[in-house]
Amino acid sequence: MKRFFGFVTKEFYHIFRDVRTILILFGMPIAQILIFGYVITNEIKDVNIAVLDHSKDEVTREITDKLLSSGYFILNKKLETNDQIQEEFEKGDIREVIIFGDNFARKLQKEKAADVQIITDASDANTANLVRNYTQAIINDYVKEKNATILQPARLVPEIRMLFNPELKGTYMYVPGTMAMILMLISAMMTSITIAREKEMGTMEVLLVSPLRPAQIILGKVAPYVMLSFANAVSIIVLGYFVFGVPVQGSLVLLLAESLLFITLALSLGILISTVSTGQQMAMFISMFALMLPTILLSGFIFPIENMPEILQWLTLIMPPRWFITIIKNIMVKGTGLLFVWKETLILVGITLVFIVLSVRNFKIRLE
Template sequence: MKRFWGFVKKEFFHIFRDVRTMIILFGIPIAQLMLFGTVITNEIKDAHLAIYDQSKDEVTQEITAKLLSSGYFILDQYLESTEDVEAIFRKGKVKEVLVFEPNFAQTLEKEGKANVQVIADASDPNMGKLLASYTSGIINDYILKEMGELALPMQLEPEVRMFYNEGLRSVYMFVPGIMAMILMLISAMMTSISITREKELGTMEILLVSPLRPVQIILGKVAPYLALSIINALVILLIGHWVFGVPIAGSWVLLMAESILFILMALCLGILISTVSKNQMVAMFISMIALMLPTILLSGFIFPIENMPVPLQIISHLMPPRWFIVILKNVMLKGTGFLYVWKETLILLGMAVVFTAIAVRKFKMRLE
């Protein structure tokens, strides 16, 4: 028994001395708890709101003030006409538009009811429903508390309209997100094990002393996976459109071009991972674990980025799927062109260039 406890004690010491094991045992659970605890929330926070106020009377101004003071909304701008509604939704920043009818206060006092329209961006159906529900509740609370003493019973039921997804089908949100996640994980994982396989088979030295330049080796590794991943992306789009009924309102050419850029970026990231990994298991661990959770939690795929703490919002800017999902929703659901997604496109292009440059540098360091 004494020998057994001595053996157990030795194992404890081995674990405590291994930094990687301690990180897996305690670091990853703590990081997951912090991520899930701060990201997973059904609350609305700082949603951008636009208002088309045709009345501009005291009541509409008080309702606007109540909405903005709730902490759920931030006023983005006042609109000049209803024709501006779709244009401002296409920009992606504004999530809801509030439209007051002319002579709102006068109509409410005389007839006991007035019309207000709540138009929400339902490309994210959960967010759209929450925004409309919060807005209706705040408006009715104002009517009940501020105008309940009037002789006529006040009745104000906002007319809710959902843009881009009138049926509030969740598949409109999940198909772009799942597409980004699949292409990110599969492309990165396939290439991440390519160079580590060469290391394990002992053929890396042959590559390093070959006449090929480092950039040629990387391009040679990426090219086959790029072609296969493009086919994969096309299959996902066709299934999403024909099986699940997700509309593709924009250009197929633009959609495929953006998909190819994202795939190329993911493949370059996979090559970078493979150059810093000692074996295939480490490469797959980094690709699956280190990329999957951030893709799900910090890309806006499921949980709105605006609701996250500021530090996580900043970190989310480093997540490539965040920008690709924005592109997919704009092109597929909103039918926008390149002028609305040029910023996200440049970001993905910049990431691909950076990942490739670092991977090439790693190769050169091996050659020196």
């Protein structure tokens, strides 16, 4: 036991004396969660638009004001002629032009219909779609308000409710996803690098010719990273809660326990990587390619699994982050308990065991 503590102490010295390690361990998670939380978002904000108002009457002014006061749009320019539209889009400053036809108010009153045209810059298709939807919704809203008093012919209006995330906040998705990615990356990459470093520096040679057993070496290496990764998981949950308002609806204990399970999984994967790599560089590359890209692309974190080609869908089945993301989304956002995530949990336990068995079998008690 004393040996084990001696080893762990040594490992902490390594961690706290290397600025790069510290940065990766603590700087990267916080930076990533903030970047993902703020940058990758499906909501729009402060989109530059132009208005070409041919009638300039009370109604068009009201609609324009409503649009601009929503917070989604900024009036970049008031246009005077149709020719200016193309020109403005080519300059690229604006995303949308709203055109009101002439005699807008009068037509609306007389004919119960008036012309509004929305032109968007679809070179960025996603944003164009969002901008159009927002604009349409605001204009419809205005019309509805105006006509509230007037009796309408019977209409079918679907009542829509968004469960669990009524405001459709992107962070509800990105916080769990980023958490999976960071824990995977940090835990697996850092352990694989630290073990590979012992090999590279020749210290593994000395460790092997000592009474330390392989299990002691591995556990001693991994224990500090379990603690640090766990601290990371906690800080991500805290950041998610206070900065992005991502709630923890379910049991916090269960959430932390599942995180610990996932950390163990990532660490055992890290050990496995280190047993097949000869140096730090190689360990790092394997970790990057084997972990980062699949975590981002194949876990359902950014791209929905249902939309993938079937082969890739099958591939996602062996991606641990996929299951972990499902678990934490269930716990954090839906507030469900173990009863709903036991299958995913079992899968994670299984994968962990496979990794541990493989790495113990692969760990070499001698040099090559």
